[in-house]
Amino acid sequence: MSDKTCEERINDELEHEIQRIREALGHAEQVYDLACQKCGHKWQTEDEYEACPGCGNGDEIDVEENCDAESRDSYWQGILSIDTQLMFRVQLSTGGPGDQFEIYVDPQDHEISHIDYRFLDWFDGAERRLTGTDFDLAVEMFQDIADNWEMYAGLEAR
Numbered sequence: 004m005s006d007k008t009c010e011e012r013i014n015d016e017l018e019h020e021i022q023r024i025r026e027a028l029g030h031a032e033q034v035y036d037l038a039c040q041k042c043g044h045k046w047q048t049e050d051e052y053e054a055c056p057g058c059g060n061g062d063e064i065d066v067e068e069n070c071d072a073e074s075r076d077s078y079w080q081g082i083l084s085i086d087t088q089l090m091f092r093v094q095l096s097t098g099g100p101g102d103q104f105e106i107y108v109d110p111q112d113h114e115i116s117h118i119d120y121r122f123l124d125w126f127d128g129a130e131r132r133l134t135g136t137d138f139d140l141a142v143e144m145f146q147d148i149a150d151n152w153e154m155y156a157g158l159e160a161r
């Protein structure tokens with residue numbers, strides 16, 4: 004357990020996860036496998052635009068990213084779960100300020116798991132999770148979205 008708040012820790016945690024992804028994809032120190040179409044020379048380099056050291060050709064080069072499949076598999080094995088959840092944004096107003104409800108629906112059982120209200124102004128914003136009677140009232144209003152989410156997915160405003 005850390006003495007720091009999540010807000011104080013989130014940037015370091017995100018940076019750590021991005022670095023793990025970068026390494027799994029082979030981008031920590033990006034290496035390219037290059038092949039010259041002209042003379043057939045093959046080589047590895049960190050510069051994907053490098054001219055062929057065999058003949059000097061710089062125009063007809065095949066480039067492949069050198070990604071270690073084992074590293075990628077290792078990252079995927081460390082994932083706890085992948086969950087599917089739909090979010091529908093009910094836009095009430097735009098500009099500065101604007102507001103909206105974000106309704107999160109489980110696509111399997113059509114249950115609304117939670118509803119967030121967002122109030123957004125220029126370069127600022129706040130969010131509240133609806134609870135209690137506010138949540139119940141909003142569920143009553145928006146249950147049709149949960150029950151018929153297939154219809155609402157991709158439906159444009161009229």
